[in-house]
Amino acid sequence: MKKIVIFGVGLIGGSVALALKKAQPTLGSLSIVGVGRNPASLAQALQLGVIDAGVDSSSAQLKTALADADVILIAAPVAQTAGILASIKPHLNRHTLVTDAGSTKGDVLACALSILAEQAHQFVGGHPIAGAEKSGVGAASADLFVGKNVVLTPTEQTQAETLARATHFWHSCGAKVSHMPAQAHDRIFAAVSHLPHLLAFALVDDIANRANAAELFGFAASGFRDFTRIAGSHPEMWRDISLANKEALLQELTAYQTELALLKTLLENEDGAGLEALFSRASLARNAWSDKKI
Template sequence: MENLVLKKLVIFGVGLIGGSVASALKKAGCVTEIVGVGRSNESLQTAIDLNVIDSATSNIAEAISHADIVLIAAPVAQTPLIFASIKPYLDTNTIVTDAGSTKSDVMACAKEILGDKFSQFVGGHPIAGAEKSGVTAAKADLYLNKNVVLTPNHSTSAHAVQRVRELWQLCGANVTEMSAETHDSIFAAVSHLPHLLAFALVDDIASRSNAEQLFGFAASGFRDFTRIAGSHPEMWRDISLANKTALLNEITAYQNELSRLKQMLENSDGDALHALFERASTARNNWAKLKEQ
């Protein structure tokens, strides 16, 4: 890990995720130049002013010329366009990776668009974030002791995987590997569904005629459950659509659980309610203890 020294890192999407990678690598002192590419000149200038990146450009050929690693940290719906824009200028020595929250779609897209350069691509997903988005929310320790999942397949260069692994380890992350399909199934259940539930509850409350009164009495329970509803709307729209199949399966499973809960209430079945709450409470507390270790 200590041997990774990047002469040039290019980041597409210098927001919370990409900006935090840049900040962490600068802090580690292992990168000479970081170039930002994005849709907003104002945001890129802010990133330069904050010393998150060294320069910014809209010239793709210039941006990725002699780059060691290209990190795509933009919303997942932008990934195909970014692949297409870099393909003509992609050197065989340049490694490409991403930070998207869905992986099957990204891997398929990379294979289709990058073609004979697909082996240079390593799918990645850092399991870290915050309600706030944008480069002003970036911080060097965002990935400290957090999980990062890489999703290489049989075509992926082992050297590329190792270099991307080292990059995330220098950010302080714990890196694991799994298939893209396994990744999407897991995160539909433990990340994507919870976000949809939080968004749906807040939207329901906000649409009611007495919304102001309801929000006025909402306290810590509502705050904790709905915290993630303050997340980036564009990003979560793209994630939901990209992982639609797995997410629909999880919504169905959750609807079935709600139906069972509703039946218990209709039947005034206190024993069944208590048993469900007990199982859930035990599972939640055991999980919390493991996370603290």
Template sequence: MFKKIVIFGVGLIGGSVALALKKHPHAPHITGVGRSGHSLQEALQRGLIDTAETDLGLALSGADLVLIATPVAQTPDILKAIRPYINEHMVITDAGSTKSDVMAYARAELGDHIGQFVGGHPIAGAEKSGPSAALADLYVGKNVILTPEPTTQPQAFEKATALWQQCGAVVSNMSPQEHDSVFAAVSHLPHLLAFALVDDLAKRDNAELLFKFAASGFRDFTRIAGSHPEMWRDIALANKQALLNELKTYQQAVSHMTLLLENGDGDALHTLFDRASRARNDWAKSKIQ
């Protein structure tokens, strides 16, 4: 289906797409585009991409599909830059963690080509970034959400779906608004909480002592605080309203637990912990079935 794919951002997300596609017979030619010449050269050396380009005309010539796998805030500038080179058969998609803003960027920047854009979000990742973090099997069995709109061309949606299926992913679709609401709760909020806890401890006078004795519980809870700061800054700002709603709800939950502790209400604490433990264990079982 693809002869040439152009990837903006060949780090963990874009690089893993490239490696996954290269496992197939008749893999497409993959051209990498990015801000950092060092990252592009590393991607070339590691075999993630076939060519690295700074000239967009050359990069996009003959491309079947363009994947934008950069921090979300870079998306409008990329869309604006590629618009003059879009042909009628090209599909443009992205891998951003927010979708309402990305779809708005696409409508503003792509004009008559908006039907060729399909918003996407792979639900896979790691706290590491850069070409060295890329994994060929990162998307195997993982969910990818696409956010087509009424203007989306059916063939563009089919090609975006095929891209992720060839990476081993399970593809679903929902509206941009529903996507942002769901992921504010189950992805964006946990990342903010992890960042906040680590930052709070790091600023304390006895930070060295605290980190010295932090063990598996701290490691598991805060793993995602090692994630890409620029990317998560962009996500937080882009999904601001939904995230503020989730933070307010979470603050109410913390206030309730604080009250239970202040009152020494062991029975209520046990009920809360048991309910949460069951929900967490049920979710974990569902992920391995």
């Protein structure tokens, strides 16, 4: 790898840049070009040494940068993927690997197939599972992906060499890499990530809209803090994820509504044994998961 172009130099894009720079002794000489909508954040990325050059997404320099890139990484909010792929396509060298870091993969893959067309086999979608409660390049870290999972979502058309290059790219950032179809990815993350985000947003909104919200927040403590941490996440990003993964997320919401109705019935019936059984199953599963993870 000699030249990497990164669309969106925020927490994720910036951390990839820093991780690759850290791995440079192994990877050899490397030039990282950042592309973004916001000149101020590109200037910040340049000043922090995260990127070697910053170009505006509508500039002529972008054409040159794209033409000889080894890897193009899209690390912008997922709703921008189509526009970015369209801007890449006219300049896409047939040796360039295109990958992304979006939280949903079915919609991104559909964009790549339609927009990159006969060059779609150069694209492999990716999702780094790394915390993102802070955002912006100022929060970027070379170690963000170390030991974390990155899920790649190749298709039957993806060539083995392309997948190997995408795998190597993320391995160079320190990540563990696994592969699965985009649809399977989206179903899994609807359950373990997207649904919990929506549930946390809903709880905080429910409380914030009340006349006595200040009093309620005044007595909220550590359990509330942890439960609602993800409700502090980026609204635009989560709007995009929700819409992009609509079908799987609606299924999850329906399943959760069923579970909640069951719990409510147990409580209405004062079924202590039933409540304790549900809480015990959850508590055992949660603590077993936690013991394994940490």
